[in-house]
Amino acid sequence: MSNKQEASSIASSPPWAELPQEITANILQRLGTIELLESAQRVCTAWWKVCHDPTVWSVVDLKYIPFTSKEAPVLEEICRTAVDRSQGQLLQISIQYFGDKHLLNYIAHRSSQLRHLRLVKCYNRLSGALAVAAKNFPLLEELHIYFTYIAKDDLEIVGRSCPLLKSFILHAGPFDKLRFPPSEDNHKALAIASSMPELRHLALIDHNLTNEGLQAILDGCPHLESLDLRGCSCIDLEGDLGRRCRQQIVDLKHSRDSPCDCEFDYKISY
Amino acid sequence: MSSEKLLTLKTRDGEEFVLEEAMAFRSLTIKNATSNYTINNTPLPINVEINTMIKVIEYWKKHSERGISEDELMNFDKKFFKLLHNSELFDLVVAVDYLADKGLSNAACEQVLDKITGKTPQEIRDIFNINNDCTPTSLGG
Numbered sequence: 001m002s003n004k005q006e007a008s009s010i011a012s013s014p015p016w017a018e019l020p021q022e023i024t025a026n027i028l029q030r031l032g033t034i035e036l037l038e039s040a041q042r043v044c045t046a047w048w049k050v051c052h053d054p055t056v057w058s059v060v061d062l063k064y065i066p067f068t069s070k071e072a073p074v075l076e077e078i079c080r081t082a083v084d085r086s087q088g089q090l091l092q093i094s095i096q097y098f099g100d101k102h103l104l105n106y107i108a109h110r111s112s113q114l115r116h117l118r119l120v121k122c123y124n125r126l127s128g129a130l131a132v133a134a135k136n137f138p139l140l141e142e143l144h145i146y147f148t149y150i151a152k153d154d155l156e157i158v159g160r161s162c163p164l165l166k167s168f169i170l171h172a173g174p175f176d177k178l179r180f181p182p183s184e185d186n187h188k189a190l191a192i193a194s195s196m197p198e199l200r201h202l203a204l205i206d207h208n209l210t211n212e213g214l215q216a217i218l219d220g221c222p223h224l225e226s227l228d229l230r231g232c233s234c235i236d237l238e239g240d241l242g243r244r245c246r247q248q249i250v251d252l253k254h255s256r257d258s259p260c261d262c263e264f265d266y267k268i269s270y
Numbered sequence: 271m272s273s274e275k276l277l278t279l280k281t282r283d284g285e286e287f288v289l290e291e292a293m294a295f296r297s298l299t300i301k302n303a304t305s306n307y308t309i310n311n312t313p314l315p316i317n318v319e320i321n322t323m324i325k326v327i328e329y330w331k332k333h334s335e336r337g338i339s340e341d342e343l344m345n346f347d348k349k350f351f352k353l354l355h356n357s358e359l360f361d362l363v364v365a366v367d368y369l370a371d372k373g374l375s376n377a378a379c380e381q382v383l384d385k386i387t388g389k390t391p392q393e394i395r396d397i398f399n400i401n402n403d404c405t406p407t408s409l410g411g
Contacts (some may be wrong), residue, residue, distance in 0.1 A: 013399035014360035027379045031386065042391040045403050234385050 016044045021028040021053065028190045033082050034070070051215025057086035063120075065095040072098035079103060083110050094118035101129030108133035115141045120264075122148040123173065125213040133156040141166045146264055149172035152187040166198055169228075171264055182208035182234065189213030193220025200224060206231035206266035209240050218248055230259055231266040277304065280313035285320040293330050298370035299386045325354070325362055329374055351381045357397070 028040050028050055041051035050056060055211055060082045064072050075098045082091060083106065090111040095103070099122055107114075114137045119126070131154035134140070140162040150158075150170070159165065170188070185208040190204070193216035207229075214235055218224070225247070229235055232255045237245060245252055259266065275291040279300070295301040303314055318326070332338070332346050354362065359381060366375045385397050395402055 014357045016360060016398040017400045019360075019364070027363075027382045027386070030379065030383045039391050039394065040386065042404065043394050044400050047400075048404065068358060088354075185274070187274075207275070223364060233355065 007169045017044045018114070019046075024050045025053050025055050029058065033060050034061055035079060037078060037190045039082065045243050053083060054085065054087040054089045057082055058089055058091040059091065060086075060092070061100070062096070063094075066103065071246055075099075080106055083107055086111070088113060090114055092116040094120070095122070096120035099124075100125040101127055104129045104133050108136040113135055113139060115139055116144075117131045117142070118144040118146075119148045120146040124149050126150070128154060130154055131161075134161040137162055139164060143167070144169040146171040146233040148207060149176060152184060152191045152209055156191040161244050164198065165196050167201040168192065168196060168199055169201075169203040169205070170207070171203070171262075171266070172207050174206075182210075185209040186213040197221060203224040203228035203230075204232060205229075205262060205264075208232070208234050210234045211236055212252075214245070215241060218244060224249060228253040229255055230257055230262060231255060278313040279323075280315050282315075282317050282322055283319050283321075286313050287320075287323070289327065293327075293334055296334075296371045296373070299368060317368055319361070322358070322361045324367045325352075325358065326365060326369065326371075326374065327375050330371075331376075333373065337351045347377060351377070354381075 024047065028036060028047070029093065031040055036051055041048050041131075049228070060079065062075050062079055062082075063069060064075055067077070070078070071122070079095065079099070083093075088110060090107070091113060091118065092115060093107060093111070094116075095118070097120060098120075099166065104119075106127055117128075117137065117140060126148060128151070130145075130150055134157060138161065141164050142169070143162070143165060146169070173187075185204075188207070189204070189209045192199075192215065193213075197220060199221045202217065202224060205228065209232055211234075214229070217227075218241075227249045230253050235255050236248055276288050277291045277300070278286060278288050279294065280286045291304075295304075299391045300314065300316065318325070329350060332350075333343065345387060351359070359378070363378045366378050386394055388396070392402075395399070
């Protein structure tokens with residue numbers, strides 16, 4: 001290093017707070033939602049401004065973990081703040097183990113650009129709100145639902161409201177299987193088949209659908225490349241239907257395939 | 271092997287160097303600049319200092335190597351960024367934003383992010399030597 005360079009590197013620390021807003025935003029947008037609100041925005045005025053830039057709020061991911069994370073009502077408040085800050089530019093949101101239909105409505109009325117929605121362990125708290133919300137998500141491409149009840153009629157409304165839907169995951173909860181008859185799952189398959197023609201990826205984990213439902217899906221979703229039917233013990237892939245599946249689907253997971261890389265556990269029944 | 275097309279670049283502090291065009295074009299800024307100017311051996315001026323450009327080229331060279339595995343690249347990246355001082359990282363972040371190389375920009379931003387994640391505001395200020403100019407009223411909502 002020249003003497004000049006040596007001197008300047010000792011004398012002053014680089015002006016991190018004076019970075020152009022776009023660069024700071026590029027860095028801070030990678031921070032978690034809670035850290036943005038509790039840490040980053042309190043560092044200095046420049047970072048406060050960046051944390052009010054909607055580009056930093058395009059992805060929100062919040063999870064309630066009993067005894068570890070903040071309480072559910074606080075997470076709901078944080079979620080609303082994040083949605084507000086996004087100023088309509090929210091692209092991706094994941095809510096786990098908290099939230100209800102009011103929160104979903106709040107998101108829906110402010111996030112028409114949403115591409116990816118993930119709902120985990122909302123159980124029965126959404127009661128029909130997803131169908132209403134979907135009407136505000138015309139650009140939705142991915143919908144991933146785990147342990148959250150959605151009725152077959154609502155599924156159809158979602159499909160029709162989101163013509164760009166390419167990836168749908170529905171991981172049933174154990175309570176669904178106890179409360180509803182097996183035929184409900186076939187009706188859900190029919191709803192998917194009739195309303196989600198652009199699907200490339202479909203996962204129906206731990207469902208009671210039969211070959212009739214599967215056939216309808218293969219007919220109704222001609223672009224399907226990946227199909228995950230783990231835990232669907234009523235499916236029989238031995239005959240012609242199995243053959244057709246293997247021909248049509250590039251990445252097929254049957255009911256008894258390894259549950260190892262499944263995001264959540266399910267009960268394997270034989 | 272056919273000869274690679276070469277490009278002469280001149281840094282902000284007056285240093286000239288030659289680079290394979292294919293490698294230099296990892297920078298969208300350089301790529302766009304060359305399409306707008308006739309190649310007559312005049313060096314293309316770039317708004318980056320030589321010390322920082324050396325680091326950028328070291329990164330580009332490694333990431334252009336044929337047959338290199340993901341693991342080897344990951345290890346290289348870890349070592350590469352570990353050796354950077356705070357000020358070198360700053361210069362790199364600014365330079366890469368100017369050069370518009372998305373891959374290196376992402377990597378550099380992730381490095382800064384690592385220093386921020388899990389820290390309190392004061393810890394962040396200490397690491398980056400940022401002045402606390404927040405007033406109670408400016409943190410309204």
